[in-house]
Every structure is written in structure tokens, then in C-alpha cells.
Amino acid sequence: MAAMVEVHDLAKAFKGSDGADVFAVQGVQFTIARSEIYSLLGPNGAGKTTTIGMISGLLKPTRGDAVIGGFSITKQAMDAKKLMSVVPQEIALYPTLTARQNLEFFGRIFGLGGAELKKRVDEILEFTDLTDRANEKIEKFSGGMKRRVNIGVGLLNRPQLIYMDEPTVGIDPQNRRRVLDTVLRLRDEMQMTVLYTSHLMEEVQEISDRVAIMDHGKIIAEGTVGQLIQTVGEEDRLIFKVGEQQIDPALLARMQTEIAGVTRAMFDPAEHGEGAGADGAITVYAKRGRSALPPLITMANDANVELFSVEVREPDLEAVFLNMTGRALRD
Numbered sequence: 001m002a003a004m005v006e007v008h009d010l011a012k013a014f015k016g017s018d019g020a021d022v023f024a025v026q027g028v029q030f031t032i033a034r035s036e037i038y039s040l041l042g043p044n045g046a047g048k049t050t051t052i053g054m055i056s057g058l059l060k061p062t063r064g065d066a067v068i069g070g071f072s073i074t075k076q077a078m079d080a081k082k083l084m085s086v087v088p089q090e091i092a093l094y095p096t097l098t099a100r101q102n103l104e105f106f107g108r109i110f111g112l113g114g115a116e117l118k119k120r121v122d123e124i125l126e127f128t129d130l131t132d133r134a135n136e137k138i139e140k141f142s143g144g145m146k147r148r149v150n151i152g153v154g155l156l157n158r159p160q161l162i163y164m165d166e167p168t169v170g171i172d173p174q175n176r177r178r179v180l181d182t183v184l185r186l187r188d189e190m191q192m193t194v195l196y197t198s199h200l201m202e203e204v205q206e207i208s209d210r211v212a213i214m215d216h217g218k219i220i221a222e223g224t225v226g227q228l229i230q231t232v233g234e235e236d237r238l239i240f241k242v243g244e245q246q247i248d249p250a251l252l253a254r255m256q257t258e259i260a261g262v263t264r265a266m267f268d269p270a271e272h273g274e275g276a277g278a279d280g281a282i283t284v285y286a287k288r289g290r291s292a293l294p295p296l297i298t299m300a301n302d303a304n305v306e307l308f309s310v311e312v313r314e315p316d317l318e319a320v321f322l323n324m325t326g327r328a329l330r331d
């Protein structure tokens with residue numbers, strides 16, 4: 001069957017403060033299969049929202065096109081839009097109306113009414129686990145509950161495809177869990193196609209069938225989580241915080257040559273400024289990092305290096321981003 005979404009060389013330029021074109025998205029290309037959860041993972045300003053804007057018909061591309069269920073978003077916008085729904089990054093609800101009233105209001109905008117509207121609203125309240133709070137005003141809801149209503153609005157038109165732009169930002173872990181479960185159920189119970197965006201590696205890693213890592217308006221890597229992680233190899237990353245201490249390069253060389261599994265040992269004197277309050281760290285890449293840990297600690301002790309903390313990071317999407325950009329994905 002044809003793909004649900006085909007994005008061809010999509011680009012968007014905005015006018016910068018000096019009047020020159022600044023490309024927020026510079027030629028992205030991807031395909032999303034039906035009933036797939038596809039994520040755009042990238043830091044602030046990567047171009048995720050701008051991409052969603054273009055493939056949902058809200059923003060006119062400077063270049064390129066997206067084909068949604070066979071319809072071009074630039075040339076057959078009406079047909080394409082009927083298949084989709086967008087859950088925006090910003091909450092767009094009426095605070096003084098209840099959850100049910102909000103859903104009914106947006107349902108009428110979609111042309112629903114009568115028994116059909118009531119049925120859909122009931123289903124959505126049930127699906128988003130809000131039935132018992134349905135008659136409370138939105139202004140009394142937590143951020144996480146508002147997000148769930150926001151998602152509910154996106155389900156009113158029974159879309160085949162839903163875009164969810166950072167739906168877990170600023171909500172507590174319990175509500176985040178519920179949002180993630182909702183996303184999985186959209187795929188598993190409703191066979192929907194989901195485009196999900198986030199700058200949080202853990203959740204993208206958990207829910208996505210495939211991931212595109214975005215940075216500065218480009219997709220810099222794409223694949224299943226497993227495929228992406230394979231690109232950085234299977235080495236664990238061991239991070240030893242050493243504070244203001246300076247580290248002798250000879251110690252790093254010994255770690256690298258004398259301890260089984262270690263491939264690289266590096267020292268960064270100041271993640272956050274040098275001198276007093278510096279947050280220096282030794283980073284060691286090792287196969288089977290946990291077994292390399294005890295001899296590394298012994299070696300550091302013998303060299304009179306005090307270790308303030310030790311962290312073992314298994315290969316993850318964070319490591320993929322770090323490997324490709326030299327920067328951490330976290331803020």
C-alpha cells in the first residue's frame with residue numbers, strides 16, 4: 001500500500017531581521033508508512049514545528065511538497081487535510097468551558113452535530129481517560145489533562161494521520177506516561193499513523209517505529225531506534241565527574257591501553273567553566289562498560305584522582321546525536 005505521508009525536498013525560508021532569507025527547514029525528505037509512529041527528534045529550533053506547519057497545510061513551503069494519502073498538500077489541500085489532524089504545540093482550548101463543551105465546540109466546527117457528535121465526544125473522553133472529569137472547566141485542569149483534551153480535539157474528525165507536536169512538554173511524569181500510552185493506542189487500536197515530535201530522547205526511543213533526527217533544519221539521521229544506535233557502535237559511555245581537578249594525559253593513556261574493553265578515554269576540564277566550580281569530567285568509551293568500571297576506579301584512585309560521581313550510559317539516541325553533531329541533545 002502507498003505510504004501515508006511522502007515528503008519531498010521540503011524547505012522553508014523566513015525573513016531574518018536583516019531582511020535576508022533564513023532557512024528554518026532546508027530540504028527534508030521522509031516517508032511515513034500507514035500505522036507507523038514516526039518521530040522527529042531534535043533540539044529547540046531544529047525545525048520540527050515548521051515542518052509540521054508545511055505538511056499540514058498551515059505554512060506554504062518555500063520549496064518542495066508533501067503527499068498525504070495520495071493528495072498533494074500544496075495542490076490538493078482540501079483532500080489532504082481531510083485525512084489528518086494536528087495537535088499543536090500550544091494548548092488551544094477555551095478555559096471557561098468544560099472538557100466536554102470544548103470537544104463539542106470543536107466538533108461543531110468540523111460539521112458534527114446531534115447524536116453523532118455526542119457519540120464521538122463520549123468515545124474520545126473515554127479514550128483519553130477523561131470521562132470522570134468531563135464536566136469540569138479546563139481552567140481547573142493540570143497541564144497534562146489539558147494536553148489530553150487537546151489530543152481529544154485532534155481525534156474528532158477521525159483522522160487517519162495525526163501530527164503531535166511536543167505533546168509532553170511541561171507535564172508531570174504520570175501524565176506524560178498517559179500521553180505516551182495514548183499515542184501507542186492510536187496506532188495499535190485505531191491503526192492511525194502518527195507523526196510525533198519531541199526533544200526528549202527517552203520517549204522517542206520508547207514509542208517510535210522510526211525516528212528522524214533533526215538539527216538546523218535538516219534530517220541528519222533516520223532509521224529505527226536500533227539502526228540509529230548501531231551507527232554509534234555498541235560501546236557504553238562512562239562519565240566520571242572530577243570537579244576542578246586536572247587530569248594527567250598519561251592516566252588517560254593507561255586507561256585506554258591497560259583496561260580491557262576501553263577504546264577511548266578523554267578529559268574535558270570544564271563543562272561549565274574553568275577553575276573554581278568547574279565541572280570537569282573523564283569520559284571513557286568501553287565495550288561492556290560495567291565490567292570496565294572497577295579497574296577504572298582503581299586506576300583513578302591510584303593516581304590520586306577523586307571521583308565525585310560515576311555514570312554509565314548505554315548507547316542511546318543521545319549518543320547518536322552527540323556523535324553526529326558534537327553537541328548534547330539536552331538543553
Ligand SMILES: Nc1ncnc2c1ncn2[C@@H]1O[C@H](COP(=O)(O)OP(=O)(O)OP(=O)(O)O)[C@@H](O)[C@H]1O
Pocket residue numbers: 014015023024042043044045046047048049050051089199
Ligand atoms: N514565523 C517565523 N519567522 C521567522 N523565523 C521563524 C518563524 N517560525 C520559526 N522560525 C525559526 O525557524 C527555526 C525553526 O523553528 P521551529 O519552531 O520549527 O523549531 P522546533 O524544532 O519546533 O523548535 P522547538 O523545539 O523550540 O519547538 C527557529 O530558528 C525559529 O526561530
Ligand SMILES: [Mg+2]
Pocket residue numbers: 048049050089165166
Ligand atoms: Mg516546535
